[in-house]
Amino acid sequence: xxxxxxxxxxxxxxxxxxxxxxxxxxxxxxxxxxxxxxxxxxxxxxxxxxxxxxxxxxxxxxxxxxxxxxxxxxxxxxxxxxxxxxxxxxxxxxxxxxxxxxxxxxxxxxxxxxxxxxxxxxxxxxxxxxxxxxxxxxxxxxxxxxxxxxxxxxxxxxxxxxxxxxxxxxxxxxxxxxxxxxxxxxxxxxxxxxxxxxxxxxxxxxxxxxxxxxxxxxxxxxxxxxxxxxxxxxxxxxxxxxxxxxxxxxxxxxxxxxxxxxxxxxxxxxxxxxxxxxxxxxxxxxxxxxxxxxxxxxxxxxxxxxxxxxxxxxxxxxxxxxxxxxxxxxxxxxxxxxxxxxxxxxxxxxxxxxxxxxxxxxxxxx
Numbered sequence: 275x276x277x278x279x280x281x282x283x284x285x286x287x288x289x290x291x292x293x294x295x296x297x298x299x300x301x302x303x304x305x306x307x308x309x310x311x312x313x314x315x316x317x318x319x320x321x322x323x324x325x326x327x328x329x330x331x332x333x334x335x336x337x338x339x340x341x342x343x344x345x346x347x348x349x350x351x352x353x354x355x356x357x358x359x360x361x362x363x364x365x366x367x368x369x370x371x372x373x374x375x376x377x378x379x380x381x382x383x384x385x386x387x388x389x390x391x392x393x394x395x396x397x398x399x400x401x402x403x404x405x406x407x408x409x410x411x412x413x414x415x416x417x418x419x420x421x422x423x424x425x426x427x428x429x430x431x432x433x434x435x436x437x438x439x440x441x442x443x444x445x446x447x448x449x450x451x452x453x454x455x456x457x458x459x460x461x462x463x464x465x466x467x468x469x470x471x472x473x474x475x476x477x478x479x480x481x482x483x484x485x486x487x488x489x490x491x492x493x494x495x496x497x498x499x500x501x502x503x504x505x506x507x508x509x510x511x512x513x514x515x516x517x518x519x520x521x522x523x524x525x526x527x528x529x530x531x532x533x534x535x536x537x538x539x540x541x542x543x544x545x546x547x548x549x550x551x552x553x554x555x556x557x558x559x560x561x562x563x564x565x566x567x568x569x570x571x572x573x574x575x576x577x578x579x580x581x582x583x584x585x586x587x588x589x590x591x592x593x594x595x596x597x598x599x600x601x602x603x604x605x606x607x608x609x610x611x612x613x614x615x616x617x618x619x620x621x622x623x624x625x626x627x628x629x630x631x632x633x634x635x636x637x638x639x640x
Contacts, residue, residue, distance in 0.1 A: 275324045275406065278485045279316050282476075284414040287442045294443055296479040302603045305443045306450050307350040308475050312485075313439045314338065315474040317354060317454045319487040320406040321399075329402075330362030330394060333467055335493040335501075336457075337532050343470040343492045346542065347535040348602040349528065353455040357493075360460040363390040369561045384461070384562070388431065391460035395433050396425065399458065403437060416440060426455060433458045450600075461562040463555070466494045496545040499536050500555035503580065503622075505529050506615065508568035510579040513586045515567040519593075527594035527608070531601070533580075534611040537618060546618060549575060549625055580619040587612060 282290065291305070294312070298305040321332055336355030340347045360366060365387045372380050404423040411418045420440035425432060437454040470492045477485040506529055512520040519526060536542030545551065553574075560570045572579070582590055591608055598605045 275319045276485065276487060278483050279312075279319065280410055280413050281483060282312075282480070282485065283410060283416065291442045293476050293479055297476045300478060301475060303350060303475075304450070304599060306441070306452075307352075307600065309441060309443045310352050310439075310450060310452065310454065311350065312474040312476050313437065313454050314342070314352065314354060315472055315485065315487050316410070317403070317437055317456065318342075318472055318490055320403050321354075321356065321456070322490050323487065324406045325399075325402055329398065331359040332491070333357040333359065333462070333464060333493060334470075334490050335462060335498060337498075337502075337528060339470075339492050340495060340498060340532060340536070342472045343490065344495045344541070346495055346539050347532050349531060349535075349597075350450075350600045350602070352450060352600075353457055356456055356458045357462040357464065358391055358394060358458060358460040359464060360387050360390070363387070363394060363460055365390045365460065369558055372561050387460050388433075391458060392432050394460075395435065395458050399456075400425065400435055403435065403456075407437065407439075411440070429457075431459075463493070463497065463558045466497060467491055468494055495536070495541050496548065496551060497555060499533070499542050499545040500548075500552045501559075502529050502533050502536070503552065503578070503618075504555055504559050504570065504573055506533065506580040507573045507578055508570065510582055510586065511569040511572070512567045513583065514579075515569070519586065519589050523589055523593050525593065525597065527590050527597055528600075530590070530608075530611050530615055531594075531597070531606075533618065534606065534614045537614055546621065549622075552622070575625040576623050578619055578622050580622075581612060581616045 282293075294305045294308045298308045301308065318334065322334075333356065334343065334354070335357055337347065338351035338354055341349060341351045365383075367383055367387060372383060375383065400423055407421045407423060408418045411421055417440065422438045424436050424438070426434035426436050435456040435458070437456065439452055439454070441452040468491070470490045472487040472490050474485050477483070509520055509526060509529070537546065556570060556573045559573075564570045587608075594608045
């Protein structure tokens with residue numbers, strides 16, 4: 275692990291607080307967010323560079339990877355999405371493998387993957403991260419009891435950890451709590467991915483201290499774009515089926531913002547036209563994550579539902595207002611965000627008609 279993190283933690287609390295404040299002022303963000311970002315990066319270092327040799331490979335994915343690895347979104351990301359290579363857990367399974375099984379055998383395989391992931395998170399990852407946290411705090415003279423690692427009691431799948439850290443910034447009882455959440459699992463797609471370097475925002479005001487976290491293997495942003503598209507489709511289908519936002523509407527507006535920002539980038543615009551990648555993402559999601567209320571069978575050009583209904587948008591607005599403090603600088607209006615999403619939905623759904631027309635005129639064979 276990078277010893278620079280220990281060096282920083284060994285500094286006086288006032289000096290650390292000043293560093294967080296300085297970085298926050300540069301970003302236009304609360305200092306609590308910058309402090310938590312430091313611990314997000316420390317946690318990534320513990321996972322990718324502090325684990326015992328010979329353990330399963332890990333993969334960084336999701337919205338936090340879009341900000342920390344690729345710099346494609348301008349919001350604070352406090353949770354870490356981690357995929358454990360299921361092959362390394364002794365539960366190798368591809369979509370092709372599972373499609374060839376009966377429903378009962380497929381469910382048994384999926385349950386086995388989940389069980390292996392639960393065992394690793396509970397028995398190995400939790401212990402190793404706790405050991406690294408205790409060692410870091412003890413090495414800096416801080417109270418080791420001020421930090422702890424525990425299973426997230428709100429995760430019924432028992433695959434998430436909370437890393438509680440000793441904070442030096444002012445208490446914030448709002449959207450941000452002093453705990454980094456590691457959301458783990460072994461069912462996500464593994465490719466394409468690439469190694470990356472991650473740095474905390476506070477490093478920008480610490481010119482003489484290297485806080486780089488190397489070798490963080492990360493899902494490429496193009497696939498994450500389509501994963502987000504599939505999420506938006508499922509959110510609308512869920513609301514239509516149940517009349518309520520999924521997960522109580524907590525922190526789901528971020529997915530709309532992320533797609534909005536991705537479409538501002540060359541990577542996102544190119545990905546939006548890669549329908550083959552989209553098909554692959556949907557196929558994987560239908561096999562590993564589908565439920566009737568997500569209705570992923572309709573996540574196909576011609577029937578994607580990315581835009582919320584009017585009633586759903588009203589409820590999303592409350593969560594988006596709460597999330598505004600997580601966005602660096604001035605947050606775009608929700609209407610602007612949803613307008614961009616609606617344009618994407620129309621473009622993807624029109625692709626079906628374009629393909630049909632091309633097929634009728636022999637365009638593909640020309």
